[in-house]
Amino acid sequence: xxxxxxxxxxxxxxxxxxxxxxxxxxxxxxxxxxxxxxxxxxxxxxxxxxxxxxxxxxxxxxxxxxxxxxxxxxxxxxxxxxxxxxxxxxxxxxxxxxxxxxxxxxxxxxxxxxxxxxxxxxxxxxxxxxxxxxxxxxxxxxxxxxxxxxxxxxxxxxxxxxxxxxxxxxxxxxxxxxxxxxxxxxxxxxxxxxxxxxxxxxxxxxxxxxxxxxxxxxxxxxxxxxxxxxxxxxxxxxxxxxxxxxxxxxxxxxxxxxxxxxxxxxxxxxxxxxxxxxxxxxxxxxxxxxxxxxxxxxxxxxxxxxxxxxxxxxxxxxxxxxxxxxxxxxxxxxxxxxxxxxxxxxxxxxxxx
Amino acid sequence: xxxxxxxxxxxxxxxxxxxxxxxxxxxxxxxxxxxxxxxxxxxxxxxxxxxxxxxxxxxxxxxxxxxxxxxxxxxxxxxxxxxxxxxxxxxxxxxxxxxxxxxxxxxxxxxxxxxxxxxxxxxxxxxxxxxxxxxxxxxxxxxxxxxxxxxxxxxxxxxxxxxxxxxxxxxxxxxxxxxxxxxxxxxxxxxxxxxxxxxxxxxxxxxxxxxxxxx
Numbered sequence: 001x002x003x004x005x006x007x008x009x010x011x012x013x014x015x016x017x018x019x020x021x022x023x024x025x026x027x028x029x030x031x032x033x034x035x036x037x038x039x040x041x042x043x044x045x046x047x048x049x050x051x052x053x054x055x056x057x058x059x060x061x062x063x064x065x066x067x068x069x070x071x072x073x074x075x076x077x078x079x080x081x082x083x084x085x086x087x088x089x090x091x092x093x094x095x096x097x098x099x100x101x102x103x104x105x106x107x108x109x110x111x112x113x114x115x116x117x118x119x120x121x122x123x124x125x126x127x128x129x130x131x132x133x134x135x136x137x138x139x140x141x142x143x144x145x146x147x148x149x150x151x152x153x154x155x156x157x158x159x160x161x162x163x164x165x166x167x168x169x170x171x172x173x174x175x176x177x178x179x180x181x182x183x184x185x186x187x188x189x190x191x192x193x194x195x196x197x198x199x200x201x202x203x204x205x206x207x208x209x210x211x212x213x214x215x216x217x218x219x220x221x222x223x224x225x226x227x228x229x230x231x232x233x234x235x236x237x238x239x240x241x242x243x244x245x246x247x248x249x250x251x252x253x254x255x256x257x258x259x260x261x262x263x264x265x266x267x268x269x270x271x272x273x274x275x276x277x278x279x280x281x282x283x284x285x286x287x288x289x290x291x292x293x294x295x296x297x298x299x300x301x302x303x304x305x306x307x308x309x310x311x312x313x314x315x316x317x318x319x320x321x322x323x324x325x326x327x328x329x330x331x332x333x334x335x336x337x338x339x340x341x342x343x344x345x346x347x348x349x350x351x352x353x
Numbered sequence: 354x355x356x357x358x359x360x361x362x363x364x365x366x367x368x369x370x371x372x373x374x375x376x377x378x379x380x381x382x383x384x385x386x387x388x389x390x391x392x393x394x395x396x397x398x399x400x401x402x403x404x405x406x407x408x409x410x411x412x413x414x415x416x417x418x419x420x421x422x423x424x425x426x427x428x429x430x431x432x433x434x435x436x437x438x439x440x441x442x443x444x445x446x447x448x449x450x451x452x453x454x455x456x457x458x459x460x461x462x463x464x465x466x467x468x469x470x471x472x473x474x475x476x477x478x479x480x481x482x483x484x485x486x487x488x489x490x491x492x493x494x495x496x497x498x499x500x501x502x503x504x505x506x507x508x509x510x511x512x513x514x515x516x517x518x519x520x521x522x523x524x525x526x527x528x529x530x531x532x533x534x535x536x537x538x539x540x541x542x543x544x545x546x547x548x549x550x551x552x553x554x555x556x557x558x559x560x561x562x563x564x565x566x567x568x
Contacts, residue, residue: 171412178437179362185464186368190375193466209464216461220438230440233413238442245441246490 022072029068033061059101066094081136088127092120152330156264159328163264170227178219185212231270235260239270240291248281249306250288257295261351268325268349269293269302272333275318276304276345284308284343298352305344312337319345354477355399357382359390359416360435361408369403369463376470386410387419394423394430401454401477406436406443417443421450429453431476435460439486456482456518472518481518488516503545511538 040054070090077083099113130136188209195202223229231239237255244251260266273291280289284306293302312319314335322345326333331349356378360366370380382393386409394402402423408416420432431454434447444457454476462484463469472482504512514524521539525532 174407174437175362179365182437182460182463183364183368185461186365186372189464189466189469190372213461213464216437216459224438229407229438230442234442242440242442245445 022075026065026068026072030065033065037061055105059098063094063098066090066097070094080139081131085127085131089124092124096120155328159264160262163262163267166227166267167232167263170223170229170232173219173223174229178216178223181212181216181219185209185216188212227267228270231266232263236266236269236293239266240273240293243270243274243277244291247277247289249277249284249286251277252288252290255291255293255302257293257300259295261295261300261349265300265329265349265351268329268331269300269347271325272302272322272345272347273304275322276343279312279318280304280306280308280343283312287342295351298350300349300351301346302349303344303346305342307342309339310337310341310343311339312343322347354401354473355379355381355397356401356403356473356477357384357390357393357397357399358403359384359387359408359419360403360405361385362405365405365460372463372466372469373473376466378470378473387415390416390419391423391426394427398427399430401431401433401473403433403435403473405460406434406440414443417447421446424450424453429479431479432456433458433473433476433482435463439484439490441487441490444483444487444490454479454481457487458482458484459486475518481516483517485513485517488513504542508538508542508545511535512542515539515542 037054037058040057044050044052044054070087070093073090074083074086077086096113096117099116103111103113188205192202192205192209195205228239228242230242236257240255241253244253261269277289277291280287285308287307289304289306291302291304293300295301312335314337319333319335323333326347326349329349331347333348334346335343336346337343356373358366358369358380360369360383366383366385370383373380381397381399384390384393390402390404390408402420404416404420406414406416408419417434420434424430424432429452432447432450433454433456434443435458436443437460439457439459447455447457456472456476458469458472462472475482510528511524514527519527521532521535525535528535
């Protein structure tokens with residue numbers, strides 16, 4: 001990648017530096033050619049006329065100017081197939097003009113250049129078609145397009161893997177560490193019962209059980225933070241309803257998502273709602289919030305609005321985090337929060353494969 | 354009391370069974386998955402089913418669904434759900450699933466043997482046993498200036514303890530007040546929530562929860 005970028009910069013600079021001189025060089029060329037032609041024509045006039053030989057001089061001068069113009073035009077096109085095509089077209093034009101002029105000067109009754117013109121035109125048409133169909137794509141452009149495709153695909157793949165992995169970690173915690181701690185509290189509870197006649201030891205066992213209980217609670221919060229069980233179990237609609245029920249403010253839920261989007265999209269949508277409702281509960285002064293979501297064939301759109309005082313900072317930590325999450329999926333997050341006008345957070349998440 | 358248990362993790366299942374048998378509770382059958390659970394419930398007609406929310410084969414909420422289905426097949430079956438997490442959506446579904454006692458406890462509550470056995474007794478008798486975290490979620494749900502805002506902090510506390518399924522006497526003990534004070538709070542709560550008072554603790558709790566769910 002680095003070399004491609006360097007290359008590109010060099011080309012751009014070269015073009016910029018040369019931009020002023022070719023124009024004046026061509027103008028000078030035209031002026032000199034006109035002067036030479038005029039001098040020759042004058043000599044012909046002064047030497048008594050006769051056969052108008054300066055016509056050949058004029059043709060030669062015109063040819064040199066035309067070549068100059070074509071080369072200049074081709075060099076202004078980006079390097080690669082586009083420049084080759086410009087050169088091809090310019091060359092064909094010069095050759096056609098030359099042939100027609102020769103025909104005119106020789107005064108032949110048949111328009112013999114027609115065959116050459118047809119062949120030139122056909123060749124040019126084929127070349128143009130090849131470029132239009134993308135069979136000859138400009139090298140760097142094609143390389144970059146392929147790279148973008150590849151990066152989009154692999155980024156999405158990485159995010160899919162991550163979402164699936166997080167759910168697996170949640171399940172491993174549930175069946176592993178959490179389950180063992182639960183078994184531990186059960187055993188400690190039974191031990192505590194059997195120590196009714198040794199209250200001081202029973203008290204120790206009891207505090208051990210309470211500690212184990214705290215560890216379980218912390219693991220539970222951690223698990224919910226990485227992959228809420230209800231989202232994996234029931235999907236977005238139930239998970240958003242659950243968020244609404246847990247929220248400290250009244251939440252109206254209008255979510256209609258029949259087909260389940262991929263886990264990574266579902267999780268992003270969930271966290272947009274969770275974070276926004278948390279913000280609303282903190283800043284909207286108890287005003288009710290509303291969650292709306294619809295899923296189309298290739299996009300999930302969701303809106304979370306509240307009737308609070310607005311004025312949310314779209315570049316605040318929480319919203320920036322959400323924006324990153326959404327943009328990583330090629331989605332869009334918009335925040336509308338005029339002072340005094342409530343806050344609306346809208347996320348558009350592509351969910352096609 | 355005849356009990357069936359559905360829990361896929363052998364470690365936990367063995368622990369619960371051992372605990373119950375030490376206290377002369379008759380564990381008539383055990384199941385590892387939802388299908389097996391429905392089969393043993395059909396075969397043994399127990400008084401109470403203790404069910405883990407997450408069961409094979411998909412390890413999502415099969416246990417909860419199976420428990421609700423079991424209640425549909427055997428009306429009045431007491432169901433005590435054990436889970437490693439509190440989920441208001443699941444609690445609401447369970448509470449809406451018809452007749453009979455229901456409970457939803459976090460698994461680690463089993464370590465509080467006395468409290469766990471009390472919960473089993475209550476649910477088997479047709480009452481409720483909701484984890485304090487479940488109650489906190491259900492109550493917080495209505496925290497945003499709703500009708501619950503009219504309750505005093507003391508009354509809120511009484512309501513939460515009631516929702517866990519405790520009797521007035523137990524609430525009085527928990528709050529270290531006289532039973533008469535609790536009764537006063539309870540009737541005040543009912544008048545504020547516009548619920549007709551009743552002698553039956555469990556029906557009162559269900560009425561309160563119905564209000565919480567529907568508000």
